[in-house]
Structure formats: structure tokens, C-alpha cells
Amino acid sequence: MDAALPLRGTRVAERGTCHHCGEALTADAVRDGDRAFCCNGCAAASTWIREAALGDYYRLRTSPAGRVQGDAADFGAWDRDVVLAEHSRIVPGGREITVLTDAMRCAACAWLIDRALRRQPGVLDAGANAVTGRVMVAWDPQRVALSTLMQRLAALGYRPWLATGEAREQAQRSERRRWLLRLGVAGLGAIQAMMFAEALYLDTAQQMPVATRDFFRWITFLVATPVVFYSGWPFLEGMWRELRGRRVGMDTLIAGSTLLAYIASLAETLRGGAHVWYDAAVMFVLLLLVARMFEQRARGIASAQVDALARARPALALRERSDGSVEQVPVGEIDVGDVLCVAAGEAVPADGMLLDHAASFDEALITGESTPVRRGAGDSALAGSICREASARLRVQRTGADTRLSQLTRLVEQAQSARPQLARAAERVAGFFVVALLLCAAATYAWWRVHDPARAVEVTLALLVVSCPCALSLAIPTVLTTAHGALARIGVLGVREDALSTLARVDRVVLDKTGTLSDGRPELDHVATFDGMDADTAVSIAAALERGSAHPLAQALAHVEDGRIAHGVRAVAACGIQGDVDGSHWRLGRAEFAASRTDDGALWLGDGTRAFARFTVRETMRDGAREAVAALRDCGVAVELCSGDAGEAVAAFARQVGIETFHARQTPEQKLARVRDAQARGEVVAMVGDGLNDAPVLAGADVSLAMAQGAALAQRAADFVVTSPSLLRVPQAIVLARRTQRIVRQNLAWALGYNVLAIPLAATGHVTPWIAALGMAGSSLLVTLNALRLSRREPGQRRAA
Amino acid sequence: MNILLLLVPISLVLLGIAIGAFVWAVRRGQFDDLDTPAIDILRDDPLPAPRNDPADEARDVD
Numbered sequence: 001m002d003a004a005l006p007l008r009g010t011r012v013a014e015r016g017t018c019h020h021c022g023e024a025l026t027a028d029a030v031r032d033g034d035r036a037f038c039c040n041g042c043a044a045a046s047t048w049i050r051e052a053a054l055g056d057y058y059r060l061r062t063s064p065a066g067r068v069q070g071d072a073a074d075f076g077a078w079d080r081d082v083v084l085a086e087h088s089r090i091v092p093g094g095r096e097i098t099v100l101t102d103a104m105r106c107a108a109c110a111w112l113i114d115r116a117l118r119r120q121p122g123v124l125d126a127g128a129n130a131v132t133g134r135v136m137v138a139w140d141p142q143r144v145a146l147s148t149l150m151q152r153l154a155a156l157g158y159r160p161w162l163a164t165g166e167a168r169e170q171a172q173r174s175e176r177r178r179w180l181l182r183l184g185v186a187g188l189g190a191i192q193a194m195m196f197a198e199a200l201y202l203d204t205a206q207q208m209p210v211a212t213r214d215f216f217r218w219i220t221f222l223v224a225t226p227v228v229f230y231s232g233w234p235f236l237e238g239m240w241r242e243l244r245g246r247r248v249g250m251d252t253l254i255a256g257s258t259l260l261a262y263i264a265s266l267a268e269t270l271r272g273g274a275h276v277w278y279d280a281a282v283m284f285v286l287l288l289l290v291a292r293m294f295e296q297r298a299r300g301i302a303s304a305q306v307d308a309l310a311r312a313r314p315a316l317a318l319r320e321r322s323d324g325s326v327e328q329v330p331v332g333e334i335d336v337g338d339v340l341c342v343a344a345g346e347a348v349p350a351d352g353m354l355l356d357h358a359a360s361f362d363e364a365l366i367t368g369e370s371t372p373v374r375r376g377a378g379d380s381a382l383a384g385s386i387c388r389e390a391s392a393r394l395r396v397q398r399t400g401a402d403t404r405l406s407q408l409t410r411l412v413e414q415a416q417s418a419r420p421q422l423a424r425a426a427e428r429v430a431g432f433f434v435v436a437l438l439l440c441a442a443a444t445y446a447w448w449r450v451h452d453p454a455r456a457v458e459v460t461l462a463l464l465v466v467s468c469p470c471a472l473s474l475a476i477p478t479v480l481t482t483a484h485g486a487l488a489r490i491g492v493l494g495v496r497e498d499a500l501s502t503l504a505r506v507d508r509v510v511l512d513k514t515g516t517l518s519d520g521r522p523e524l525d526h527v528a529t530f531d532g533m534d535a536d537t538a539v540s541i542a543a544a545l546e547r548g549s550a551h552p553l554a555q556a557l558a559h560v561e562d563g564r565i566a567h568g569v570r571a572v573a574a575c576g577i578q579g580d581v582d583g584s585h586w587r588l589g590r591a592e593f594a595a596s597r598t599d600d601g602a603l604w605l606g607d608g609t610r611a612f613a614r615f616t617v618r619e620t621m622r623d624g625a626r627e628a629v630a631a632l633r634d635c636g637v638a639v640e641l642c643s644g645d646a647g648e649a650v651a652a653f654a655r656q657v658g659i660e661t662f663h664a665r666q667t668p669e670q671k672l673a674r675v676r677d678a679q680a681r682g683e684v685v686a687m688v689g690d691g692l693n694d695a696p697v698l699a700g701a702d703v704s705l706a707m708a709q710g711a712a713l714a715q716r717a718a719d720f721v722v723t724s725p726s727l728l729r730v731p732q733a734i735v736l737a738r739r740t741q742r743i744v745r746q747n748l749a750w751a752l753g754y755n756v757l758a759i760p761l762a763a764t765g766h767v768t769p770w771i772a773a774l775g776m777a778g779s780s781l782l783v784t785l786n787a788l789r790l791s792r793r794e795p796g797q798r799r800a801a
Numbered sequence: 802m803n804i805l806l807l808l809v810p811i812s813l814v815l816l817g818i819a820i821g822a823f824v825w826a827v828r829r830g831q832f833d834d835l836d837t838p839a840i841d842i843l844r845d846d847p848l849p850a851p852r853n854d855p856a857d858e859a860r861d862v863d
Contacts, residue, residue, distance in 0.1 A: 127830070129833065173830075177832075177833075180832055181823070181824060184823040184824075184827065185820055185823075188816060188820055188823065189816070189820075192813075196809075212805065215806075216809075222813070223813070223816070
């Protein structure tokens, strides 16, 4: 296989990769001693890092940095008062702002940003968080401009973007801190309360003097109060909401039992009764808070995905005044009907109609299509798309929340805030359960009141605590959170939570070819030359022409280098490119354009009339494609290949990876029809694509996985995004989804079984409240630990990974 | 059992201190990022700011 590829490998090895960003080096590599860089941007960043004695960054990092964009963006607009007022806040000595950056890959990046910013004069404080991709800077506007700091970030390769607004950032942070405080208070308080309660429990022979006993009870009361009312506030608040909405839910039961335990204990303390149950109240609050924290954390990670959309909208726009001059205004001030100018490479600030002339826009973030789309005058351009090639003028049609981009953002947010169906079902069941339980508790109380009034409160409390469906409510969220965590670790991100249960039931996987089975990176397969041209020269001329082009075939030649430089390179849409190399004019592209021949799908090099070389390009198989297909079959899943490419290529590819069923020359509609057919037969179909041209198919399948390389939000239509380059992650994800279903079932069975067993015991007075709390805690713990088994790798998986 | 009258308040004071310390730590953002600080300690010598600026350099080249 390698024999046909004399170019790849050997030459790359000679030239190596960029010291800073790890990209393959090209001709114009910058050398500095024994280190080489792909561009001036990377070289400058690396030099600065070294001179700032932050060279440890290269030692600490676990993944290479992003490529530094040479054309440093202008952040001058960020110094304007409107921007500062909206996005930053005043702190003692200056202002503070939180910006987003997508280039932070590991903790070392955060370390570097931290050091680099703090070293700037005028910076009061700086902190970067690699997990959330946020950089916080506090600076003194008198001494340093914000744009200078942002320039520094951009020069290191971390292009900053304005976050959705300081207020929201602040709110998120304080929300997180508040939860942490509640948990901390609950934890510390509960431990103390349990210790005092233990002293009371150990007095089994009732030998403790009444004064000592009451002293302990009052102390426990003191410690339990903040736990119940401060830490347990979310539950009390939830109960209040539920009661006002005239429904009974989990919060009512939780807050109700906590309050019952607390108030009954207080009453017993006051009248010197036989028992107090402060310990049950605090344990309850603590354990449930831990469960809620789990859920919150999962949400927090998911919300990071929304940031990508937030980044797309620029903060400022260029508005044309009536006299033709241009002014810079914040996006919020744009009105429908304004005329905006958008420079090449900038994002469109609002949906609008193109004026003057056609322009092309990169709508990758909105539609997932990575190739720029051409729009003529009168067509509409979407906010968030990037203007390519030339600048454009447009008349604003929709602004702010009405733009497609904002709608999209809302959709993603909605999908993320929606609780998975499974969890909702469990909540509904729990709701019924709560009502039944309250009735049961009332009946129990009434019965005991008649037969043994002294134990009535105690037994009722035990019943409420022991049967609290928190194991039931924990059963599913913890499993899902752990499963998503485990998936994320192998490089599969769940975008829609419901999808996991569908994935477990999959019995047919439809694979796309380009970008899915193949790695989407074409390789030079065969070079034929004519007219005395030798292959090496042809390849080097072609490489010179293609250099810097975004054409996918250019990637096949990107590593070829021997010093030829092309001048006046111009792209001709749908044909190819032309330019001068070594004094003569060349054309590279389709046969009729380059060499006046009929198109045969190959890439031709010529001068417009004569042909000199013909290149065929082929795709290489993605890592582990063959193994992945075999593994899928081992799971009992049927595998099918659907591709838009020509027959032989698809057949050859299918043979190579071991797929028997394949369909060539499929339009997205046909692919979709095929999926629908299978669904009509009662099969659950998973579609694996690259998310670019198969978005409708991805949306139509029961569950979809997008191989996400590069394409930013192509994942829009997909339920899962596979960030790992290996296709093996797909069968692994299916196996994990099945294990998840199994563990959910086990957990539900346990939680229900436990309740069925415990309720009669408690109702008949065989369980004291503290045993009940222990049983409830043990049950919850068991359910959580069972869920955590998912994060452990199975032996087979370890081998495969 | 009079010792309890001393020990129990002491434990309450310790509890108060622990909660106070925790509140202080959370408010100061000690728990906001749990990954970066791990490598933060590996290197922290005060060093002079570098002489030249990559942003300027990049501009020169362009």
C-alpha cells in the first residue's frame, strides 16, 4: 500500500513538524536554531515564550498548541466604552473582564496564559480555566489598554472572544460557588451533628443524666439548623414552588421529611421526649445535595458547547452613515435597515441582504457546511457566517435575538436544559410514589396514634425517610452522567441526552464513506506525465500552485516542497487554480480547464491547452475502520455503507474494510430514504457521518454520530460527536450504551425492591429513624457506586483502546 | 461529665473555623479550577518581562 505513496511519509519525516503547534512544515517554514516553525506567528509566539522564561510550557503541555494566526486581529474596538460597559465590571483599581478562547487544549495552556498576562504591566490579576475555556483578566485601564492584552493573547495563539456578557458569566460563577458552599456547610455540619447524635444513641441503657442529654440535644439542634435551612434551601424553595403549582414532587417529599424530622425533634427536645431525629434530617440534606451536585456538573460541561455559538457573533459592526462614511457601533445598536460593511475574514453581525456584489460566506458554524457558499447581490447573509475573499455590504434584515444564529443558540440551549426522557419518566413515577407514600405515612401515623401514641411520630418518620425515593431519583441521573463522562473520555460527546438509550438499541449502522470510513485526507495515488515532464517536477509545480489553497486536494500535496514558488495564483470557481511557476503559466484542476480535455474526475496539470500531468488522488482508510466494522458486527449490528461517490471507489473501499452491503452514488435524499426503509422494517438505525453533507440523514436516523474533525458545529444534527479520529469509538460507544441501559435497569430494580421491602418493615415499627437514614443512604450509595462502574474500562475495551 | 461543657464548645468553635475557612476558600475562587493549579506549582520564579513583543514582530514581518 505504501509503495504507491512515495511522497507521503518520507518527505514529511525530513521536514518534521512545527515546534509550537505540531503542524506539518511547509516550504516557508521558519527556522530558529534547531527548532522549526510553520509560520511567523508560531515562531514569534515561541520566541516570546522562551524569552519570558516560560519554556516549561513545552514540557508541561500534553497536547500541541493551536496554530498562531499571523494576521493579528485588531482589538482596538474593545477599548471602547460601550464594550467595556457591557462586558467588563469595575473592580478595585481597574476593571475585570472574562473572555472565551477556543484554543486552550490542556492545563499547560492555562498556565501559560496566566503567566503571560500577569507579566504585562498594568495587569492586576489574571486567571485561565482550561476546562471552561475562559480567561479572566483584571487590569488598570490607566496603565494598559485591554486591546494590548488581547493582542498578547492572540499573539500566543489564543484568540479571545467576548463572552455573552459579564453579568451572565458572573451569575454562573456565583451559582456554582453557592452550591459548593451549601454542600460544604452540609458536609461539615452533618458530620458534627452525627457525632453528637451518636453520643445519644450510645446511651442504650438510658443512663445519661437528663441534663447532659438535653445539652447534647440542644447542641445538635444548633448544628442541624443551618444545615436544614441554608444547605437545604433549594429543597425548601422547590417544595414551595411545587405546592404553589399544586403538585407534589420530589422536593416536597425531601423538604417535607426534612422539616418533619427537624420540627418533631425540636418538639421532643422542648418537652423532653424520648427521641430526637436531627441526624436523619442532616444526613438527608447532605446526601441529596451531593446527588444534585452531580447533575449540576453535567450541565455545566454541556453548557460549554453553547459558547461556540456565542463566540460567532462579533461585538462590533461597521455601520455606514448616510453620507457614506463608516462608524463603528456595538452590535446591540444595529437596527433593521442599517447598512453594514463586513471586511473579509470578519463575522457577519446580523442577518441581512447583500448589496452591490456577490460574496462568499463560510457558514460552517450555522449549517455545518465547511466550504464557503457563494451569495449574489440580493441574497441574504446570515449572522455568524464569516465573510471570505472580499468585503461585503449588506442591509440589515434581522438583528439580535431574531437572527438564525440566536435561534440556533436557543435550540442548543433548549436541548441541553431538557432532561432526558428516562429521567423525566423516573421523576413522574417518583411523583406518584410520593403521593402514595404520603397517604401511606398518614395511615401509618393514624394507626400508631391509636395503638401506641408514643411511637407514632418515630415510626412515621422512619417510614418517610427509609422509603424516600432518592435512590430512585439518583438511579438514572448518576448513571447517565457517568456514562457521558466515560464516553467523553474515549472521545465521544453526547449532544442529546436521550440518544444514549437509543444507541443501546441500535441494530443497523449506516456509514458514510468520505470523512467517516476514510479520514477525509486525500493522498496522491498515481502521477501520469506527458510531454517529457517528469513526475517530481509535475508534483512540485502542482504543490506550489495549491499551497495555501483550502482545496481538499491541496492537502494531498501539502507536504511536497522543493522551493518552487507560484505567483499570481488565482482560484477559478468550480474549475481549479492558475498561476505562474518558474516563469510559465500553469493551470491545475479539472481536465477541460487545465488541458482542454473531457473531465474524468482526475486532477490535471496543464497550460490551458496542453496536458502535462494527471494526478489521481485517493482516500486513506481511517484508523481502525476495519476493526471497527468487525467490532460492530460482533455486537450483532448490521453494517451498511452509503456513499455519494462512484461505484468502483465505493466497492473497493467496502471490500477493504469488510462491508458487504454498500450503495454508491447516493444523494442525501436517497440515503435518507434508505434509513427510512430500515426504520419501517422496525430496525433502529444509527448513522455515522462527517456531518457535512449528510446532515439531513444524520437528523433522520434514530441516532446519529458525527466524526468531528474540524467542522465546528456540524454536529448540530448529530446526537453524538466523535472527537477521536478512530472509528473504533463507535462500537465502543454502543457497548457502553448497552452497559448503561443494563445498569439503569439494575438501579431501578434495586431502588424499587428496596422500597418494597423497607416500607412494610418501617410501617410496622421495626425500623428506627437512624437505621432508616442509614438504609436510605446505603441504598443511594449502592446505586451511585453501581453507576460508577461505568467509568471503569472493561478488559475488552482497554485492549481495543 | 463536666469536661463536656468545655469540649463540646471547643468542637463547635472548630466547626465554625472550618466552615469559615471553607467559605473564604470558595469566595476566593479556590475551587473554580481544579486542573491548572496542579501544574502551577511546578515553576514559579519571578522573571523579568521579555524585551521584544511577538505582536510587534508579527507586524514587522507582515
